[in-house]
Amino acid sequence: MAQINLLQAVNSALDTAMDTDDRVICLGEDIGKFGGVFRATSDLQDKYGKARCFNTPITEQGIVGFSIGLAAQGSVAVAEIQFADYIFPAFDQIVNEAAKFRYRSGDQFNCGGLTIRAPYGGGISGGLYHSQSPEAHFCHTPGLKVVIPSTAYQAKGLLLAAIRDPDPVIFFEPKAIYRAEVGEVPETDYVLPLGVAEVVTQGSDITLVGWGAQMHQLHRASNMAAKDGISCEVIDLRTLLPWDVDTVAQSVGKTGRLIISHEAPRTGGFAGEVSATIQERCFLSLEAPIMRITGMDTPFPLVFEKEYMPDYLKVYEAIKASVNF
Amino acid sequence: MAQINLLQAVNSALDTAMDTDDRVICLGEDIGKFGGVFRATSDLQDKYGKARCFNTPITEQGIVGFSIGLAAQGSVAVAEIQFADYIFPAFDQIVNEAAKFRYRSGDQFNCGGLTIRAPYGGGISGGLYHSQSPEAHFCHTPGLKVVIPSTAYQAKGLLLAAIRDPDPVIFFEPKAIYRAEVGEVPETDYVLPLGVAEVVTQGSDITLVGWGAQMHQLHRASNMAAKDGISCEVIDLRTLLPWDVDTVAQSVGKTGRLIISHEAPRTGGFAGEVSATIQERCFLSLEAPIMRITGMDTPFPLVFEKEYMPDYLKVYEAIKASVNF
Amino acid sequence: MAKFDRTIGTLRFTEATDLSIPTLSILDSEGKLRKDAQAPAIDKETALKIYRDMTYIRVLDERMLAAQRQGRLSFYLTCTGEEAAVVGSIAGFADRDMVMAQYREQAALRYRGFTSEQFMNQMLSNDLDLGKGRQMPVHYGSRELNYMTISSTLATQIPQAAGYAYGQKLSGNDACTVCYFGDGAASEGDFHAGLNMAAVLNCPVVFVVRNNGYAISTPISEQFAGDGIAPRGVGYGIKTIRVDGNDILAVYAASVAARKLAIDGSAPVMIETMSYRLGAHSTSDDPTSYRNAEEEQLWAEKDPISRMRKWLLGKGWWSDQQEHQLKDNYKKEILDALKSQEKRPTPSLNDLISDVYQTPPQHLQQQYAELQQHIDKYPDHYLANPAKANGTYLSASVQLP
């Protein structure tokens, strides 16, 4: 096993997917010879040819529409959207088409072979249009699956699972930790299950739930809290739709406290869904209000990015507030 | 004051807006001579001319983009999207552009003159693409306001407020009750405040929160519950973004119980946001879990529309469950 | 690819009139071959199949309009006036070619073999509907007949068709995709995305643009300012032809040629069929408020079916007697099918949640269990023959879709 970073793990997953299945096709803006602006598709065109790994014109609605058609025909389409901020022109194709394709046809047709990859999130001084976390928009769309890895190991296993999953999957990659996040990743083929959360740290006093780059803030906050004698159970959701309610509910049943954290703005963010559901399931176990530590209800800022972000200090303060409630 | 229906109230608001301000322009698919497929813009082209009320080509992204430009220039653009189901091609223009226009320019430019009207919701045997309630997608977008009337009186007062509001507003109209909902509506000019909920029925045992066509299900359920001796406080949110947390929190502080209901699918729906927020604000007052009575997590169905819908019977059962918790 | 190497020293703007795209016309209004025309090779069997299917759809459309008025179905939408544009084009393709249509192309589905019962099952949302009762009437689809299920959202099928065709090319199965859409749909961003991608990625797809003068109430003069849709194809580097959409031979000839170009050349082709929507947009529409009777009359006189009949009669391939019998048979077949299929039950309640995903996830199963419990409490309130309810539910002025 080699030590590689999250970006290399994505590349390895794509390589494995293309190698093990001729029907896998990668497409997107600048992903061909250039290997993508982040280099996630490096070498794939050389290895598998221009027919299976190619540049598209700059049209996100076209990329997704085209990929739906490919998938409906029997190919396995892995489309890259250059930044998650640019996924919105494809919103109709994703929400009205991909998500409803199987249902509306009575299962005569499906586009389950579709996976849409997009780097998401802040922390790179990207301002309004290179920083957004749009996951909640897609989590309100039955028919889609939404997956976000937080480590290199997860990235490869979850991306392979997403590509091979029989339903369309949106796969958001935490670009801020593309290189910083390094770990042991098998060179061999493996998948991690979709729809299953990972309890990363066991604990007894409070449950912390997050996904993607935000996991690192949770770990850091959890370590700080440990020094205060507070034991945090840290859960990485990994799949947001459908999400693993049981694992979170079981944990909160034990700890009685819950903090959910994400970078996206608070109002309408996915933390609200987790909070509402867990409140329904664990009402009698709750010893303090479920808290949300999130981005603020503004567009993503530039100079005040650090202040906007739901960092470990904000999580740490919330842990203390919850425990002292 | 005349008895008119909700659709006529919308028409009256548009008429008043165009009459009182030359800068108001109505545009959209089939809204000109034809007066729109629902007739919301009837007679406006005759009255105000083709320059101020006109058909556009069929391109929702174009309609919204064009309207943003109009508003930035100083016009007051009232764009119709023929069905809320068809707002998604305009998602990027709404979420990345309209919502962020003022912020990104440091308030040098704004498109506050923009209002987007769209008929939404089920109950008309419209199936997947003539029934959706996409409000939650927009409520996760700082910079927008989201408004939904439930009566003819509200429709006129809120639409006039939306058109004159200094921020871009998405105005969803409950098409299932366009004609059924009739009430006294002043012919004169008036506005209702945005961001303020209406306590429609005072009650003491449980709070019911909803908006749009769903209010009628809540009223009916509330009447049924009254016969069982349960006193419901019914709140019409009217504006979803920004929503009136204080009014709901105050009510729940009193009743200790809350049900939120909407037609859109449960997961990621706006009820989650209301639940999470009220749980934070009213934790110690809650006597039962906050419940959500919503559409199911499927695309909008056709033959099983009735089963899918969060109707008064489902709300009534939830009221009993909450009170007996 | 463009070379951009022709320079000029004087300032001149290029205008729409600099590219004049003529309309291919083979049969004149009397059903006679134009003198200068080259008629396509077409055998009697194909010609008669085309004619029968055009006629079938005319009869189906008339019957279903009436049935909708009687409240037997919630919604309907005719192909009337455009039968030659649709049947003439589909006849140029092979059965293995995928069809991705808009919603007004039931005639193509019939050409592929869709039965009267199958039409009824979909429109009545009964238990045999291939779409499991989930979509409004006329949203057909058939995997068996390579006819992609219709989506109400305009133009979304255009980039999808490009992708589907790309997949066909990679599979090497000597097939292409034929993608239909209207003059109105051609204004959507997806049109641009799909045509440009098809061209630059060499996808074997034939785009058939049905220019029928209107998009609901909006005349083409308010839809675009150029010379129709055809010049756009040229702009994308797509081989493009405009045809008289009421001339069955012109449409057929163009389609046969287009398919060959698409498959042999691995490239998209565009056909613009010039025709007219003789009926209302749908049963929710009344065109009298936005267009005049003279215009309608003018086009009614160009009726593509009677024009083809004259040609067939001229060739001695058809007789008035056959005509009467054919129509009577179709009327009976269609009415019988309506009567029998409307007695069928609705799909199973489980189809409310199946197919959202390949396997229903836990939360959906739970919601379903809760629903069943709830229905058990109010058995009379739910599951009450919703197919019937459809017939009365829609308000007459609601435009669907």
Place this chain on the structure above:
Amino acid sequence: MAKFDRTIGTLRFTEATDLSIPTLSILDSEGKLRKDAQAPAIDKETALKIYRDMTYIRVLDERMLAAQRQGRLSFYLTCTGEEAAVVGSIAGFADRDMVMAQYREQAALRYRGFTSEQFMNQMLSNDLDLGKGRQMPVHYGSRELNYMTISSTLATQIPQAAGYAYGQKLSGNDACTVCYFGDGAASEGDFHAGLNMAAVLNCPVVFVVRNNGYAISTPISEQFAGDGIAPRGVGYGIKTIRVDGNDILAVYAASVAARKLAIDGSAPVMIETMSYRLGAHSTSDDPTSYRNAEEEQLWAEKDPISRMRKWLLGKGWWSDQQEHQLKDNYKKEILDALKSQEKRPTPSLNDLISDVYQTPPQHLQQQYAELQQHIDKYPDHYLANPAKANGTYLSASVQLP
């Protein structure tokens, strides 16, 4: 409007080559007037202003590239190679015309009078940035100069420009909108929406398409298959011209004529400037992996600034001495501005939440109050000169935007 009345009896597909759009060229590569060319009327003052602003931007671009490498700003993106396309076009418009640009048109902003300090304020996100430190470098905007704030999302400004121009027409203020975008952006659905709406709704907007051969790494051969972007304009019924984008006189002549057509005729006009992106896409890019040095060299020899200089020298309007002095002055001006403006403080923390709405709603005020409390607990951790932090934060292989 189209009449569609020309018919033809023989089957023939129309192809891209049926519409050949030439390139307007006035100055040859030596800066001499072509024999067959009609030079536009241009006075010395305008010519020198154009030349100076082109030169200024070349100097600014060089300086800021270096500053970015030194970590003094996070990101930069040059106009190099396209100065004539941008300055030549903006010079054809009036100051009251609105500019809606993509991101590579800083030269147009300079032409309108943006100062070195103003450029720096934006790039350094300091307290005087008109955009209040909210956007990445090069996302300029100035209400005073009628220059709409740049958005990173490609092509969104195109339908907006149509709407803006429609508003100008209604206001009757004898102004138009000039809308810039690249060959890559022209593939977005918004392009189609904007151009078609502008044409059919008669909007006085001039679309300037900068065809510079690449969209990041993607060459135009993988962006479209037709003859560039110009024929699309013709398809929409828009008067269209293609010009040598490195020929200042051709660009200027076309722009002056385009503005007149747009305003007098209440109609859109399209100009395609054929040029080349001589530099990298941005400071996050390295073009060596996707194009070769020969190609770059070929285009470097066509440098629009030196071509214009030759013309000016030929006319006796410019001298080598003036040249040196001008460049030295600009270098100093720019470096001084960088030094002084980078010392300025950041905007006020309140600008994190202002302007989301005209008035911050209650929930946002509350979030802000909580943030302030939190910062008070960790005063050293936050508000630590973020402008400086920007310089080191970005990974070199992140493409922004």
